[in-house]
Amino acid sequence: MKITSVEAIPLAIPFRRPFAFASGTAHAADHVLVRITTDDGLVGHGEAPPRPYTYGETAYSIVAAVHELFAPLLVGADPFARERLRAEMGRTVANNTARGAIDVALWDLIGQACGQPVHVLLGHAADEVAVAHMIGLGTPAAMVADAVEMRDEYGVEAFKVKVGRDLAQDMAVVRALRQELGDAVELYADANRGWDADTAIVAARRLADFHVTMLEEPNPADDVLGRRRIVRASPIPVVGDESTITLGGVARSLLDGDAEAISVKVARTGFTESAKIVGLCEGLGVATVVGNQIDGMLGTVASTALACGLRSLARHPVEVTNFLVMTDDVLTEPPVIAEGRAAARQGPGLGVAIDPDKLAHYRADR
Incomplete structure (x- = not known):
């Protein structure tokens, strides 16, 4: 062939x-x-x-x-x-x-x-996984409404909250989400490099008070010393994402103390390098999660396949709901999110048609 x-x-x-x-x-x-x-x-x-x-x-x-x-x-x-x-x-x-x-x-x-389906070729750790929903920046009311819709309509019980603006605004959002959703729902935060190191340290301590489980990309990645200060001071794990976009970058970040967990995205490392990153992290005892790049339906199917293929990823909720922000797509069959879970396609390859x-x-x- x-x-x-x-x-x-x-x-x-x-x-x-x-x-x-x-x-x-x-x-x-x-x-x-x-x-x-x-x-x-x-x-x-x-x-x-x-x-x-x-x-x-x-x-x-x-x-x-x-x-x-x-x-x-x-x-x-x-x-x-x-x-x-x-x-x-x-x-x-x-x-x-x-x-x-x-x-x-x-x-x-x-x-x-x-x-064979891709998730089977990758390792067939699972046939379905729990999902997480990524909440974009907005007013506290709008961000809470987004989370409530996903919980009530799709059964989602894990949410990544976008932060990285004014600290008071960000904490108001997290407080409102925790009050509305209760303690049983997982919340973790993503600042997309929006804070400086000092603000991020304060934020991490306050986020811990709201039982936020992780903080992703709190400050600019090129502020190396600042990132290490955050990692040392934060009571919750700091996750590398945009700063760890290659296998070598992940290794350097973990060995230098710049991150304590890694977000893996099929969109930027495919299946091959994503699996290598997950294997490296598994050997070092570092958690990995599947992130979302506001993927469309095809990217969502691929991310679900990766998570279902590898045991380390199948353990954590997977960010695969944001295709719902799109008005349409080119797949003949959209992904299905039901009862807070997403299933891998069982057809050969990705099991998709255009x-x-x-x-x-x-x-x-x-």
């Missing part, structure tokens, strides 16, 4: 409402669909959600990277040669989500060729 074509198709799908966090605001899903076809007629898919304020990628830089840099390496190659292809693509720095989407599409192809009419409607290059 050989790869015959590699496509990167930009999409533009409106959100129901903007999704805000300390480092930026997303108004629409300007994602890129990566499609890899083989001479056997199999088609694998991956989704690349650009976040220029986090990784420096845009939809059109992803399209250019896939077509100009990576497609020449892939066409004619065996999709099973993941390690060789990963090494060759790794000679290009950055372009994380472009490479991540390609890796996901390769695993989709491999699963189809083997007649609606050609929706793809034609939402593609942004025509």
Whole structure:
């Protein structure tokens, strides 16, 4: 089996409402669909959600990277040669989500060729996982309403709360959420590098009073000494996310004392490097969680597959609900969130199909 074509198709799908966090605001899903076809007629898919304020990628830089840099390496190659292809693509720095989407599409192809779901090939730790919902910045009333809707309609009992603004505002939100949702619901916080180190230390102590379980990316990652001060002073674990986007970056962060847990995102490290990161963390006794990049339906299916494949990830609620902020998508069958859980697709590969009419409607290059 050989790869015959590699496509990167930009999409533009409106959100129901903007999704805000300390480092930026997303108004629409300007994602890129990566499609890899083989001479056997199999088609694998991956989704690349650009976040220029986090990784420096845009939809059109992803399209250019896939077509100009990576497609020449892939066409004619065996999709099973993941390690060789990963090494060759790794000679290009950055372009994380472009490479991540390609890796996901390769695993989709491999699963189809083997007649097995991706989560089974990864290790089949579970067939379903508990989910967490990521709450974007807003007023306390709006953020509480978002959480209540997810709890009442979808049974969600774990929430990642966006913070990183004015400390008083952030604490007012956390207080309101805890009062409304009660102590049985898990809350953890994500500042998206929005605070300085001194503010983050104060925030971590106050968050502990509200039984918040983790604090993600409290300050700018390049403030190395500040991050280490936060880790030493915080009564709750500090999670690395944007500051730990590669296998080597995770290793350095953990060994240098910059983080105590790691958020893994399929969108930026695919299945291959994500599994390596999880294995490294498992060996060091460090917790890993599956994060969300405001993924669309395809990214959501991939994240669920990763979590169901690896035991360390299946233990924790997985952030896979934020595709619900989109007005539509290009999959024929949307993911299902029910009773606070998400199930892995049981079809070969990712078990997804693309609606050609929706793809034609939402593609942004025509």
